[in-house]
Amino acid sequence: MVVVENLTKKFNGTLAVNKLCMEIPEGEIYGFVGANGAGKTTTMRIIAGLLAPTSGRVFIKGIDIAKEPLKVKEFIGYMPDFFGVYDDLKVSEYMAFYAGLQGIYGQKCRELTDSLLELVRLSDKKEAYVDTLSRGMKQRLCLARSLIHDPEFLILDEPASGLDPRARVEMKEILKELRTMGKTVLISSHILPELSELCTSIGIIDSGRLVASGSVREITEKLSQSGIIRIKVAEKEEEAVKILMEIPEVKEISSVADDIEIKVNGGKDIYAMILKTLVRNDIPVISFHPEEGSLEAVFMKLTERSSENEN
Amino acid sequence: MRINPVLQKDLKTKLRGWRAPVLITCYIILLALLLLVIFAGNGMLNPYNVYGYNPRLAVDTYNILIVFQFALLFIAVPAITATSISGERERQTLDLMLVTKTHPRTIITGKVIISIAHTMLLFISSLPVLGVVFFFGGVGIADIAKLLLFYVFTAFFVASSGVFFSSLFRRNITAIITTYLFLGLVTFGPFFAYLVHLYFRETAAIAAATTYTPTYGEILAILFPSPVFGFASFFFSDSSDYYGFNLWGRVVYYIDGYLNQQTGIMRLMKPWIVNGVFSILASVLLIIASTAVLNPLKRNK
Numbered sequence: 156m157v158v159v160e161n162l163t164k165k166f167n168g169t170l171a172v173n174k175l176c177m178e179i180p181e182g183e184i185y186g187f188v189g190a191n192g193a194g195k196t197t198t199m200r201i202i203a204g205l206l207a208p209t210s211g212r213v214f215i216k217g218i219d220i221a222k223e224p225l226k227v228k229e230f231i232g233y234m235p236d237f238f239g240v241y242d243d244l245k246v247s248e249y250m251a252f253y254a255g256l257q258g259i260y261g262q263k264c265r266e267l268t269d270s271l272l273e274l275v276r277l278s279d280k281k282e283a284y285v286d287t288l289s290r291g292m293k294q295r296l297c298l299a300r301s302l303i304h305d306p307e308f309l310i311l312d313e314p315a316s317g318l319d320p321r322a323r324v325e326m327k328e329i330l331k332e333l334r335t336m337g338k339t340v341l342i343s344s345h346i347l348p349e350l351s352e353l354c355t356s357i358g359i360i361d362s363g364r365l366v367a368s369g370s371v372r373e374i375t376e377k378l379s380q381s382g383i384i385r386i387k388v389a390e391k392e393e394e395a396v397k398i399l400m401e402i403p404e405v406k407e408i409s410s411v412a413d414d415i416e417i418k419v420n421g422g423k424d425i426y427a428m429i430l431k432t433l434v435r436n437d438i439p440v441i442s443f444h445p446e447e448g449s450l451e452a453v454f455m456k457l458t459e460r461s462s463e464n465e466n
Numbered sequence: 467m468r469i470n471p472v473l474q475k476d477l478k479t480k481l482r483g484w485r486a487p488v489l490i491t492c493y494i495i496l497l498a499l500l501l502l503v504i505f506a507g508n509g510m511l512n513p514y515n516v517y518g519y520n521p522r523l524a525v526d527t528y529n530i531l532i533v534f535q536f537a538l539l540f541i542a543v544p545a546i547t548a549t550s551i552s553g554e555r556e557r558q559t560l561d562l563m564l565v566t567k568t569h570p571r572t573i574i575t576g577k578v579i580i581s582i583a584h585t586m587l588l589f590i591s592s593l594p595v596l597g598v599v600f601f602f603g604g605v606g607i608a609d610i611a612k613l614l615l616f617y618v619f620t621a622f623f624v625a626s627s628g629v630f631f632s633s634l635f636r637r638n639i640t641a642i643i644t645t646y647l648f649l650g651l652v653t654f655g656p657f658f659a660y661l662v663h664l665y666f667r668e669t670a671a672i673a674a675a676t677t678y679t680p681t682y683g684e685i686l687a688i689l690f691p692s693p694v695f696g697f698a699s700f701f702f703s704d705s706s707d708y709y710g711f712n713l714w715g716r717v718v719y720y721i722d723g724y725l726n727q728q729t730g731i732m733r734l735m736k737p738w739i740v741n742g743v744f745s746i747l748a749s750v751l752l753i754i755a756s757t758a759v760l761n762p763l764k765r766n767k
Contacts, residue, residue, distance in 0.1 A: 205561050205762045224763050225567050233565040239557035243479040255471030256566035300562070 156181040156308055156339045157202065162211035164197050164363075171197045173363035174211070179341060179356075181307075184334055186354035186371075187343040188454055194363040195343045196236060199312050202341065203233040215308060232306035234297050236313040236343075240285040246272070246296060247281045250303060257304035271299040275329055291322030298329065309333065311342040315349065327353065359454055384426065386415045386433070387442035395438045402429060414442075471568070472576025477583070490591050493538075497531060497595040504530060524602030525702040531596055532613060533714075535589065536620075536697055540649065542588075543581050543621055547628025548645040549638045550577040551760065556638060570760040574629055574753055581625035582618060589617055604702075613700050616738045620693045623745035624649060626752035633756040656692040663688055682724040686735055691748070695721070696741025 157179040164172040172194045179185045189195045200206040202213050204224045213220045215227045241249070247268055254264040272278045275295035280288060288296065294314060301309060314330070315323045330353055333340060344350050350357060351371050358368040367374050388395050392415065399405050399417055404425045407418035419425055430443050480486060504527050505511050508520060551574075554560040563573055599605050627648055632641040664680065671678035689695040701718045721737060728735070 200561075203565050205564055207763045221763055225569065228565060228567045231565065233561075235558070235561055237558055238562060239559045241475075241479060241557075241559065243482050244475070248475070248478065252471055252475045253562070253566065255468075255474065256563060256568040258567060260468060297562075304567075 156183070156216060157341070158214040159198075159202065160212045160214075162198065162201060162213065163209045164194075164201060164206070165209045171363055172201070172208070175360070175363065175365050177358055177365055177368055179308075179339060181339050182337055183356055184330075184340045184342065184354045186350035186357040187341060187360065188350060188357055189343070189360035193360045195360055196312055197363075198360065199233075199310050199341065199343065200235075203231055203310050204228055205233075229304065230307045232301035232304070232309045234294075234301045234309070234311045234314055236316055238293075238297055240288075240293060240296075242284075242286050244285050245282055246277060246285055246288070249285050249296065250300060253300045254303045259304060267303055267305075271302055274302070274332065275299045276325065289322075291318050291325065294318060294322070294326060295329065298326075307339060309338050309340045309342075311340060313343055315344060323349075383446045384417050384419055384429070385411070385442070385444045385446065386417065386440060387413065387444075388415070388433075389439035389441050391438050394436070395433060395440075398432060398436050398438065399429070402432065405429070470572060470576040470579065472563070472573050473579050473583075476576065476580040480580070480584070490588065493588055494591055494595060497534065497592050500531065500534060501527065501595060501598060524599045524604040528596070528599045528605045528609075529701055531592075531599075532697075532700055535592065535617070536693075538588075539585055539617060539621060540624065540653070540693075543585055543624040544628045544645045544649060545642065546584060547577065547581045547625045548632050548642040550581070550629055551632035551756075552635055552638045552641040553632070555636055564760070564762055569757075571753070571757040574633070574756045574760060577629050577632075578622065578625045578749070578753065581628070582621045585617065585621040585625075586614075589614065609700065612738065616696060616700065616742060619742040619745040620696070622749045623693065623752075626749035626756070627652075630752040630756045630759070633759040653692050653694050656689045656695065660685070660688045680724075682728055682732060682735075685721065685724055686737075686740060689737070690740045690744050693741060693745065696738040696745075698722075699736050699738035 157177070159175060159177045162172050162175040163170070175194070175198060177185075187195050187199070197206065201208050202215075202220070204220050204227060207221070215230050218227050220227045244252070250268040250271070251264055254260070254267065259267065268281075269278070272281055275298055277288075277292060277295055277299065280292065285293070285296065294317075298311070298314065301311075311330075315326045318326060327349060330340070330342070334353070342350070342354065354371060356368070356370045357374060359366050359374075386395070395415060396408055399408055399415070404419055404421045405417050406420055409416050417429075419429070426443075426445055430440065433440050433443075502511070504523075508523050510523070551560065554563065564570065593610070596610065628641075628645045631645045631648065632638075635641040635644065663684070667678045667680070698718045698721050701714065725733075725736065
């Protein structure tokens with residue numbers, strides 16, 4: 156659905172996006188993770204056709220956005236992180252205005268408005284003035300607006316930002332419904348547990364570079380391979396530590412409560428080798444538990460690494 | 467027929483509520499008060515008026531009212547249009563429009579047309595006040611129709627200028643100031659240029675011990691961009707203006723004098739026609755430029 160090739164954007168010489176490449180297959184819910192100023196919004200605005208890249212190309216359904224922007228916009232629904240509303244405009248008129256901009260009029264517009272307001276649970280606010288809605292309602296209305304032309308690809312920039320917990324849950328439920336509708340979604344958020352729950356794959360962006368991309372499981376697994384293992388032994392703890400110290404892949408050994416905690420460099424095969432070594436040496440291992448990395452831990456690790464590389 | 471969605475939305479929101487009727491009412495009251503002051507100043511409201519009716523009163527009143535309207539067009543239209551795009555940007559609603567399949571040109575034309583529509587609404591609402599001068603004769607329906615057409619041309623140019631600067635600058639205040647500066651330059655710049663031209667030509671003529679008389683072609687070639695020059699066609703000048711203190715009347719008398727000497731095609735080159743054509747062409751160019759500026763993929767590379 157979306158292919159981004161070597162995307163670079165400079166603002167007055169400052170690099171905001173640096174040779175970013177990504178691919179979002181059809182039907183994916185792709186979470187875009189990054190700190191403030193990492194280049195998420197800039198990338199999303201370029202993909203939405205709202206900003207010209209300094210170099211690089213974006214293809215939506217195989218169409219180059221720079222060559223046929225209006226054609227591509229038929230497939231895109233965009234919800235920015237910050238947006239305004241008009242005074243003196245009712246919810247139904249707001250929807251009709253954007254439907255008109257998408258070339259939808261009359262009966263079709265009214266039908267779409269009704270069904271979308273139902274989807275975002277704003278049917279009872281149809282005749283209310285937009286500026287009287289709460290922040291959460293405005294966010295939901297903006298989402299309905301972005302769906303007015305039934306786009307195949309949705310770009311949602313921090314859709315839950317600034318919402319109270321209840322409104323956030325409501326937004327999450329709507330996004331889950333979008334997933335069942337088969338939409339391809341590019342979504343950015345700071346709330347990482349929410350993304351890992353909702354997304355099929357994620358991309359982590361740091362200083363304008365995509366430092367990791369893949370399914371949530373793939374990324375967390377890949378990163379937990381260089382992670383921490385907690386070992387519990389019934390006895391011979393000192394002997395176990397000695398054996399572990401002789402394994403070159405074991406970088407750090409510490410004692411946490413009754414467990415031995417080791418930091419390992421390597422993948423699953425190394426984990427297996429460590430366990431095998433301990434068992435062969437008659438160490439009574441009763442628990443061997445590699446710690447799984449959460450999305451948050453992965454994000455922290457990756458962004459930490461890339462800043463270390465920069466230094 | 468599909469109405470431009472930007473035009474439709476702006477018509478709805480701007481004419482909704484109490485603001486629009488109050489604005490129109492205030493405008494008509496202001497014009498009517500102006501009319502009353504002129505009439506009172508000429509003794510027309512005095513039941514014991516022994517001087518009778520001054521036949522010049524109708525055209526003088528007409529002159530004052532149309533100058534007032536023309537000035538208002540230059541003050542009000544830029545204020546509306548210079549915030550039309552930058553206002554959307556400040557309100558963070560522009561991106562939501564640009565992300566749709568509507569071409570930026572449609573957005574720009576919608577904004578220009580809404581400004582012209584507002585101006586025309588004010589003008590047409592004021593026709594009953596202007597119509598008072600018909601009681602006295604001297605001003606015909608054709609004069610009013612031509613004036614209306616000229617106002618449309620001028621409003622088109624003023625609105626396009628406002629929208630252009632509004633597209634160019636992010637902030638409302640910058641867009642408003644640059645629009646007024648640009649319009650000031652186009653309106654008064656040609657007159658200044660003409661005075662400089664006269665000065666050099668006359669100095670050269672004196673040095674050569676000859677006399678210099680400008681031609682209508684020269685006047686036209688320098689003054690054509692100025693809407694004030696075009697407006698000269700609608701101001702009724704009088705021979706007394708030549709000697710009087712009315713500077714504008716004197717300018718109009720001067721231009722009329724040259725125009726009346728013309729024959730053939732030049733006779734048709736009336737200030738309002740020439741300036742009207744310029745306004746249309748300049749507006750089209752400004753709309754094309756605004757579209758290019760607004761197109762997100764053609765800027766900020």
